[in-house]
Amino acid sequence: MTVLLTDAEVAARLDAGTAVAAIRDALLAAEQGRLLAPPRVAAPLGGGRIVLTAGHLRDDWYGFRSYDTFDRPDGEQLVVLHDAATGRVRAIAVGEEIGSRRTGALGGVAVDALARPDAATVGVIGAGRQAWTQLWAIAAVRPLREVTVFSRTPAGREKLVARVEAELGVRARAVADPGRAVRDRDVVVLATTSPTPVLSAAELSPGCHVNLVGYKQVGRAEFGVDLLDRADVLATDSPAQAGAYEPPMLAAVEPYAGRLRSLGAVLAGTRPGRSTADQVTVFCSVGLAGSEVFLLDRLTR
Amino acid sequence: MTVLLTDAEVAARLDAGTAVAAIRDALLAAEQGRLLAPPRVAAPLGGGRIVLTAGHLRDDWYGFRSYDTFDRPDGEQLVVLHDAATGRVRAIAVGEEIGSRRTGALGGVAVDALARPDAATVGVIGAGRQAWTQLWAIAAVRPLREVTVFSRTPAGREKLVARVEAELGVRARAVADPGRAVRDRDVVVLATTSPTPVLSAAELSPGCHVNLVGYKQVGRAEFGVDLLDRADVLATDSPAQAGAYEPPMLAAVEPYAGRLRSLGAVLAGTRPGRSTADQVTVFCSVGLAGSEVFLLDRLTR
Structure with a gap:
């Protein structure tokens, strides 16, 4: 089953030490060529765009973040995680906690x-x-x-x-x-x-x-x-x-x-x-x- | 809250008459310029791509389908629906029933x-x-x-x-x-x-x-x-x-x-x-x- 996480669940489950350790590993994986991260792509939708930034950790997972540029009051992003072996969607986070904590x-x-x-x-x-x-x-x-x-x-x-x-x-x-x-x-x-x-x-x-x-x-x-x-x-x-x-x-x-x-x-x-x-x-x-x-x-x- | 639908739920909830009526309306909306559907965009990820096809029904919703070309045994697609007024993610379907029933x-x-x-x-x-x-x-x-x-x-x-x-x-x-x-x-x-x-x-x-x-x-x-x-x-x-x-x-x-x-x-x-x-x-x-x-x-x- 796909796990669906809200902002409240991300905030409750993610401590700063874990986040920093994960992002350090991500930077090293990108440096070593194991994490592939192509340039973002965007689909124009009249008055705004949907933007997708994708990533692929070889032999482990692939996925993406999507966000839009409509600037709506409660505009929510998605982060989607696929298992690399099966293609199954393991988890989806809706909102923006993952994105802003990643930046932090x-x-x-x-x-x-x-x-x-x-x-x-x-x-x-x-x-x-x-x-x-x-x-x-x-x-x-x-x-x-x-x-x-x-x-x-x-x-x-x-x-x-x-x-x-x-x-x-x-x-x-x-x-x-x-x-x-x-x-x-x-x-x-x-x-x-x-x-x-x-x-x-x-x-x-x-x-x-x-x-x-x-x-x-x-x-x-x-x-x-x-x-x-x-x-x-x-x-x-x-x-x-x-x-x-x-x-x-x-x-x-x-x-x-x-x-x-x-x-x-x-x-x-x-x-x-x-x-x-x-x-x-x-x-x-x-x-x-x-x-x-x-x-x-x-x-x- | 975001509604998350599995293939089994889509199959159980969607009858053919409803699907055909919806798709007839979609074709008319596209013909009249109310449904915007730009060309698909794709992010290369080494051995496969993530593809996004987006749509926007003016004053109502916007969203996208994502799928990949990795050809994994259980490769799952996503269909994502945002409310156009707020940007909130109203619903996500994981799997491929929405896509294949749409084609049907x-x-x-x-x-x-x-x-x-x-x-x-x-x-x-x-x-x-x-x-x-x-x-x-x-x-x-x-x-x-x-x-x-x-x-x-x-x-x-x-x-x-x-x-x-x-x-x-x-x-x-x-x-x-x-x-x-x-x-x-x-x-x-x-x-x-x-x-x-x-x-x-x-x-x-x-x-x-x-x-x-x-x-x-x-x-x-x-x-x-x-x-x-x-x-x-x-x-x-x-x-x-x-x-x-x-x-x-x-x-x-x-x-x-x-x-x-x-x-x-x-x-x-x-x-x-x-x-x-x-x-x-x-x-x-x-x-x-x-x-x-x-x-x-x-x-x-």
């Missing part, structure tokens, strides 16, 4: 691989679902001492502060501007919907690691090229997907493309990560195709 | 629209699932007197004969060659996996209607061009999809393409169907995209 876990793996070992403070700009899942995953890879939160509305940042304290048991406070959110922070997360830069790279501390979760394309990015200029290490979960964006991703065009490395390669030890405590490391999250199915497989195994 | 119902609509009003005998070549769903749907649009069945193995044809008698209450008999299956028949169904012609058009009776369900492309077809030459009326459920096949469909290239009409246009009365009792009518079934979602909507409304 990518951020957690990036922090684990690239932030200083003693990183203990996080500054986050943005207070939506993506900001939350980043903190959820980061708290699983570093013992956090304090989180600072800025977002445009006081109510939004206070709500995230309360959730961090209640669910992660980490001290958190809201601040009134982006600069104060990232000042003296070991880890910075940008998880906004802003198409223009929300901070200057000069506001970051030496040794900081940054996760970029929002817009990051030429002409539409929550940060400026000053951040890429300042990065000593520039990584992404999928260089192939980063290069396929339209308009292109800032980090996937020159002079940055030559320095952009795969997070999987850093995990595998074939490309260097951080080498000194004062380097600035930057992770551009694109959402490795197939990684949602990877997570659903782990969750229902 | 297309054949039923074609027989209803194009066969003689007094058609009462059916000859079918092929004895698989597609042959069965054609008979299931045709029995809902004409009171049948007798069905003759040919397929390559005696066991296969005897099994279909037994099912027709048991489930449709129609007299049926197996015959030992294709010519005897179609001789003096009012309706003929080709539902084989043959890449080469299984009968000569000369074996068909005047006034016969033919449903073509198997291969129908240039270089790979269960019939020869003699059948298209003999057809007085040549129809398909989707001229756009027929024209997009690779290699092209025989009926979608000249000299036949100019005569190929949409079954929806025949239903709408904008293109003629049969005009005399001795005309030969031929329906090329391609599987209108979105029609599986249409059927799932009717089934779960």
